[in-house]
Each structure stands twice: as C-alpha cells, then as structure tokens.
Amino acid sequence: MNPLVLWFHKLGSPPYFYRLAGRLLPWLWGLAAIGIAAGLYGGLVLAPPDYQQSDAFRIIYIHVPSAWMSLFIYFFMAVNGFIALVWRIKLSEILAMAAAPVGAAFTFICLATGSLWGKPMWGTWWTWDARLTSELVLLFLYLGVIGLYHAIEDRRQAARAAAFLALIGIVNLPIVHFSVKWWNTLHQGSTVKLFGPSLIDSRMLWPLLIMAVATKFAFAASLLSRARVDLLELESGKDWARQIALAEETSA
Amino acid sequence: MNSPAPLEAPALLQARGLAYLRNDEPIFGPLDFALYPGEVVLIEGDNGSGKTTLLKVLSGLLAPSAGSVLLNGEPLTLARLSHQVALLGHLLGIKAELSPLQNLRFAIGLGGLRPGITPHHALKSVGLDGYEDVPLRQLSAGQKKRVALARLLLVPAALWLLDEPYANLDREGMALVNRLLEVHALRGGAALITSHGAYAYTSGTPRRLQLHAPAEKAA
Amino acid sequence: MSHGTALGACRALIVRDLALLWRRRGDALNPALFAVMVIMLFPFALGPEPQMLGRIAAGTVLVALLLAGLLSLDALFRSDLEDGSLEQLVLSPHPLPLLLACKIAVHWLTTALPLLLAAPLLGELLFLPPQVLGTLMAALALSTPLLSLIGAVCVALTVGMRRSGMLLALLVLPLYVPVLIFAAGACDAAQQGLPVAAPLLWLGAALVLALVLAPLACAAALRISLS
Numbered sequence: 001m002n003p004l005v006l007w008f009h010k011l012g013s014p015p016y017f018y019r020l021a022g023r024l025l026p027w028l029w030g031l032a033a034i035g036i037a038a039g040l041y042g043g044l045v046l047a048p049p050d051y052q053q054s055d056a057f058r059i060i061y062i063h064v065p066s067a068w069m070s071l072f073i074y075f076f077m078a079v080n081g082f083i084a085l086v087w088r089i090k091l092s093e094i095l096a097m098a099a100a101p102v103g104a105a106f107t108f109i110c111l112a113t114g115s116l117w118g119k120p121m122w123g124t125w126w127t128w129d130a131r132l133t134s135e136l137v138l139l140f141l142y143l144g145v146i147g148l149y150h151a152i153e154d155r156r157q158a159a160r161a162a163a164f165l166a167l168i169g170i171v172n173l174p175i176v177h178f179s180v181k182w183w184n185t186l187h188q189g190s191t192v193k194l195f196g197p198s199l200i201d202s203r204m205l206w207p208l209l210i211m212a213v214a215t216k217f218a219f220a221a222s223l224l225s226r227a228r229v230d231l232l233e234l235e236s237g238k239d240w241a242r243q244i245a246l247a248e249e250t251s252a
Numbered sequence: 253m254n255s256p257a258p259l260e261a262p263a264l265l266q267a268r269g270l271a272y273l274r275n276d277e278p279i280f281g282p283l284d285f286a287l288y289p290g291e292v293v294l295i296e297g298d299n300g301s302g303k304t305t306l307l308k309v310l311s312g313l314l315a316p317s318a319g320s321v322l323l324n325g326e327p328l329t330l331a332r333l334s335h336q337v338a339l340l341g342h343l344l345g346i347k348a349e350l351s352p353l354q355n356l357r358f359a360i361g362l363g364g365l366r367p368g369i370t371p372h373h374a375l376k377s378v379g380l381d382g383y384e385d386v387p388l389r390q391l392s393a394g395q396k397k398r399v400a401l402a403r404l405l406l407v408p409a410a411l412w413l414l415d416e417p418y419a420n421l422d423r424e425g426m427a428l429v430n431r432l433l434e435v436h437a438l439r440g441g442a443a444l445i446t447s448h449g450a451y452a453y454t455s456g457t458p459r460r461l462q463l464h465a466p467a468e469k470a471a
Numbered sequence: 472m473s474h475g476t477a478l479g480a481c482r483a484l485i486v487r488d489l490a491l492l493w494r495r496r497g498d499a500l501n502p503a504l505f506a507v508m509v510i511m512l513f514p515f516a517l518g519p520e521p522q523m524l525g526r527i528a529a530g531t532v533l534v535a536l537l538l539a540g541l542l543s544l545d546a547l548f549r550s551d552l553e554d555g556s557l558e559q560l561v562l563s564p565h566p567l568p569l570l571l572a573c574k575i576a577v578h579w580l581t582t583a584l585p586l587l588l589a590a591p592l593l594g595e596l597l598f599l600p601p602q603v604l605g606t607l608m609a610a611l612a613l614s615t616p617l618l619s620l621i622g623a624v625c626v627a628l629t630v631g632m633r634r635s636g637m638l639l640a641l642l643v644l645p646l647y648v649p650v651l652i653f654a655a656g657a658c659d660a661a662q663q664g665l666p667v668a669a670p671l672l673w674l675g676a677a678l679v680l681a682l683v684l685a686p687l688a689c690a691a692a693l694r695i696s697l698s
Contacts, residue, residue, distance in 0.1 A: 140645040147638050148628060155275055160695045161628050165642060168624065168688065172646050175677075179649035183656060237276050311562060314698055339562055343555025347487070349494040354487065361483020362563045364475040387494075 035214025042207030073103030081163030269319030297463030529658035
C-alpha cells in the first residue's frame with residue numbers, strides 16, 4: 001500500500017491517534033502561546049495607531065483572526081462530517097464534533113469584539129452590518145450542530161446527525177452571506193467600510209498574519225485536547241483506553 | 253414443516269458474523285446462521301439480549317456494525333430493500349384513527365398484494381369480520397395485533413420477522429399466529445420470531461436460536 | 472405477485488394522510504389561528520396607528536406565518552414514529568425520498584395552505600398597503616413550500632427526540648433566514664414601487680432546487696435518526 005494511505009489508516013486507529021496527539025499537544029500549545037504573545041505585542045504595542053481610528057483599530061488583531069477561524073473551523077467540521085458520513089470513520093466524527101465548540105467560541109469572540117469595536121466607530125454596540133449578521137447566523141449554525149449532538153443519546157448516531165446538519169449548514173452559508181449582503185444594500189447604503197481597498201502598513205500587517213497562524217495552532221491544540229478526551233470516553237470499553245486510564249491512576 | 257429444506261437449496265436469509273454495537277457496547281453477535289424456505293426459527297433470549305435489534309438489523313432498518321446479511325444470496329442494504337421482508341415490531345405500524353380496512357389498503361399500496369387474497373378475506377381469516385370499518389382505537393390491543401397480522405397475509409414477503417407475535421393475544425389468537433406461520437412455511441416462506449421464554453409455537457419443533465445478554469457472554 | 476408501483480405507493484400514502492387529517496380536522500385550523508393571534512399582538516405592542524402598522528405589515532405577516540409553520544412542523548413525522556408507521560415507510564421498497572416528498576406535500580397543503588388563505592385577512596388587520604398584497608401572496612406561495620421542505624430535513628434529524636421543540640427552532644431558523652430575506656425584500660420593493668421580479672425569481676429558483684434536494688436530504692436524515 002502507498003505509504004501515505006497507510007499512514008492515514010494508522011491515523012484513523014484511535015490508540016495511535018491518541019498517542020500521536022498526546023505527543024503533539026505540548027508543541028501546539030507552545031507555538032500557539034508564543035504566536036499569540038508575539039502577535040498581540042506587535043499589534044497592541046509596536047504597530048502605529050491608525051490615522052482615522054487611532055488605537056481603536058487594534059481590536060482587529062483579535063477580531064479578524066477570529067472571523068477567519070470561525071469560517072475555517074466550520075469548513076474543517078463539514079469536511080470531517082462528510083468523511084464521517086461517507087466512510088464512517090470514528091475519528092472524523094470525533095474531530096468534527098470536537099471542532100464545533102471551538103468554532104462557536106471563535107465566532108462568539110468575533111461577534112463580541114466586533115460589537116466592542118462598533119461602540120467607538122458607529123456609536124452603537126450592534127449594527128446590522130452584512131458581515132456581522134452573517135457571523136451571527138454562523139453562530140446559530142454552530143449552536144444547532146452542538147445542540148443536536150448533545151440531544152441524541154447514542155454518541156455515534158449523534159455525531160452522524162450533527163455532521164449531516166453541518167453539511168446542510170455549509171450549503172446554506174454562502175446563501176446566507178449572499179442574501180444578507182443583498183438585504184444590507186437594500187436597507188442601508190452607507191455602512192462604514194472597515195476594510196476598504198486601503199493599503200495597510202506593513203507594521204500593522206505582520207502582527208495580523210502572526211495572529212492568523214497562531215490561532216490555527218490554538219485551534220489545533222484545543223481540538224486535539226478535546227478529541228483525545230472524547231476518544232477515551234467513546235472507547236472506554238476497549239483495552240487500550242483501560243490501560244491508559246489505569247496508567248493515569250497509578251501515576252496520580 | 254419441521255424438517256428444514258434440503259441444504260443445497262439457497263438460504264433465504266443468511267447472517268455472517270453479524271454483530272451490532274451501540275455506543276461501542278455489543279448488543280448482540282457475532283452471529284452466524286441461515287434460514288431456509290419453509291423454516292420457522294424461534295429467537296430466544298432474555299430482556300436486553302438484543303432480539304428486537306437483531307430483527308431490525310435483519311430487516312435492513314439498522315446497519316450492522318460488523319458482518320453482513322444476505323437475502324437470497326445478495327447483500328441487504330437499506331438502499332436496496334426488496335419485497336422479501338415483512339417486519340412486525342412492537343409498534344404495529346397501524347393508525348388508530350383509521351379503520352382496519354383503511355390501514356390494510358395503505359399497507360397494500362406501500363408493499364403490494366399477494367395474488368388471490370383481498371383485505372376482506374384477510375380480515376376474516378384473522379377473525380375480524382364485522383370490524384372492517386371500525387376505527388382501530390375502539391378495538392382491543394389483541395384485535396389491533398390481528399389487524400397487523402392481516403397485513404402479513406396481504407403483503408407479499410417471503411421472510412417474516414415477527415417481534416413477540418404472541419404478545420397481547422389470547423389462546424385463540426396464539427393458535428391463529430401458529431396457523432399463519434404454518435401456512436407461510438408451507439408456501440415456501442420463512443419466519444423468524446422472537447419470544448422471551450415461554451414460546452407458543454406448537455407446530456412441530458422449530459429450530460431455536462439462543463441470544464444471550466452480552467454481560468452473560470463475558471462471564 | 473403484484474408489488475405495486477411507486478406511484479401507487481404515493482397515492483396510498485397521500486390518501487392515508489388526508490384521511491388522517493380529516494379525522495383530526497379540528498387541529499387543521501390551529502396554525503392559522505396561531506398566526507392570527509401573533510398578528511393581533513403587534514397592534515397591542517406597537518399601537519394602532521395605521522401608518523406604522525402598514526409599514527411593517529408585510530414583514531410581520533411573513534414572520535407570523537413562518538413561526539406558525541415552524542410550530543406545525545413537529546407533527547410531520549411524530550405520529551408515524553410513535554405507532555411504527557415510519558419504520559414501515561422506510562422498509563417499503565419504493566424510493567423513500569419520493570414517499571417523503573408526498574408526505575411533505577400533504578403537510579404543506581394542510582398547514583400552509585390555510586395560512587396562505589388567511590394571509591389577506593392578516594394583512595388587512597395590519598393595514599397592508601393594497602399594492603403590496605399581490606407581491607406578498609406571490610412571495611408566500613413560493614416561500615411556504617420552501618420552508619416546509621427545509622424544515623422537513625431538520626425534523627427528520629430530530630425525529631427520535633421526545634422534546635425537540637426548541638432544538639428544532641435552533642436548527643431551522645438559521646436556514647430560514649435567506650428565504651425570509653428574499654420574501655420580505657420582494658414585499659419591500661413592492662411597497663416602494665420598485666420591480667419585484669428579482670427576489671421572487673430567486674425564491675422560485677431556490678424552490679426548484681429544494682424540491683429536488685430536500686426529499687433526498689430528508690430521507691438521508693431520517694435514516695440517520697432511525698439508526
């Protein structure tokens with residue numbers, strides 16, 4: 001067999017994944033922490049203030065990476081959901097469902113920071129801006145997936161149902177975005193353009209890029225931590241899971 | 253029909269290494285068995301031994317966690333069900349608001365009709381003549397069961413999967429189930445019936461399949 | 472042996488569901504009654520000025536009908552699940568998406584159609600400008616089947632649950648957002664005397680897509696839920 005295919009087969013086996021994830025986790029958390037610290041220092045301290053928004057713009061170093069992550073994680077969840085539904089791979093079910101709360105958290109951070117930003121910029125905590133509204137619908141899509149997952153008794157059936165919902169959501173997402181944009185132009189012509197085609201200073205840009213990478217690591221670390229626990233719970237009847245539980249007990 | 257059909261005849265139903273897990277806990281299996289035309293097999297087992305789940309897997313409602321089900325030598329999937337299987341579960345699949353006749357007409361529309369029988373005949377042979385147009389909610393539990401049995405008579409299916417067919421029935425009703433099973437077996441059909449403990453199939457000595465709760469198995 | 476045809480199965484299913492609805496005909500008016508009550512609350516909350524009510528009339532009617540439809544969705548598979556008919560339906564050799572499409576169609580006919588007929592009355596209660604009524608009816612005619620089809624997929628996902636009401640709303644409402652936007656957009660355009668064709672055509676296109684895809688998705692979701 002092709003070594004890459006073989007590796008994927010190995011990766012799909014729960015004990016192998018559990019050990020691999022355990023080995024990767026400290027690195028991922030470390031990289032995420034260093035990246036976020038560097039990105040925030042660059043963004044909050046080193047970057048010059050914006051000529052229009054002065055220091056208020058600095059919230060983009062949290063807001064924008066969160067917005068990117070909210071979409072990235074939804075996509076990740078839907079891809080894993082698809083794999084779980086078509087090939088019934090247990091690991092994909094777990095990864096998809098472990099990703100959902102992380103994605104919802106990023107979406108919430110994006111909405112909260114957007115709202116905080118809105119107060120000095122637009123004078124209100126909330127505005128029915130097309131992006132914010134789409135992000136709000138995205139949050140509800142996440143909450144629906146999480147709610148459905150927790151409402152069904154059988155874990156694997158729950159994962160499949162929620163994965164199916166995630167797939168419906170990914171079809172729906174562009175439609176929502178398109179319709180909300182259309183609706184937005186219908187109702188208010190003059191939304192404050194936050195990201196016009198203005199040239200962004202490179203001293204402002206690099207912390208943003210670092211944050212974008214660091215949040216990926218944070219997601220990966222959080223995802224693997226959650227997936228490890230879920231996997232252990234789901235496989236609690238299996239020998240390898242028992243051994244790990246026993247080992248933890250004796251070491252504690 | 254107490255002697256199974258000759259072994260060279262193709263099995264109507266075959267289970268190979270069939271197992272079902274829920275939350276990774278084994279519900280039953282792995283099971284290997286075959287069911288030949290003309291056979292009535294009794295599945296015995298205590299509560300929780302997976303009898304109902306086994307019937308659902310064999311009907312195709314649930315996908316097995318391991319192994320396969322073959323119908324006439326061909327694998328069974330939900331996407332490729334045939335008219336081969338009739339399932340009578342705990343839930344009878346009949347509407348309390350409608351009359352026996354309406355229920356049976358719907359069943360025929362959905363599943364087809366055996367030649368040479370009408371809903372009226374079927375209701376008569378399960379002892380419900382005179383009740384054709386009475387809404388089911390006015391009938392007793394046993395009478396409702398009889399309506400569901402009449403559905404088995406009408407809809408063409410070589411394999412009957414009956415979950416506790418004797419429950420709620422009086423002595424006469426149990427005899428009726430046995431009669432239906434005998435006729436079905438003589439026609440070349442086969443049936444798998446579940447019962448916990450006291451079985452009531454009196455015609456000949458049917459083959460039995462023992463299911464054990466997984467906990468017992470481990471012991 | 473006569474196995475029957477898929478068409479025969481559809482007819483049997485439609486006849487049965489209609490017979491059932493006839494037996495429970497007392498319930499048939501409930502969604503429309505609910506919509507009237509919701510509409511009635513708006514003048515109480517916002518005051519009876521015809522001008523203000525007329526401005527929000529179309530959108531309010533749309534939302535009221537959407538909520539009424541949402542409440543009636545739960546009944547789509549509930550009784551079939553409880554008496555085992557759903558298992559028989561899934562085990563039937565005929566294509567499940569086709570049978571489900573029939574069920575959804577009957578459900579739409581019996582819950583959304585009364586609402587649709589009540590819509591002019593509801594509009595009248597809120598002083599809907601007369602020039603908007605035609606557009607509102609067209610938007611409703613296109614959007615209510617769309618809502619039923621999308622809703623059916625989510626109902627199929629929650630079918631095994633005992634208390635699914637709030638969860639169902641959480642699953643369904645984000646998916647309803649685009650439908651509502653285009654339906655309301657058409658009414659808004661009519662109110663301003665602008666052409667209404669574009670949003671209505673979008674709704675029509677979405678309806679055609681949903682007619683094909685939603686029964687397939689519904690069948691897939693149902694199989695997940697029953698497993």
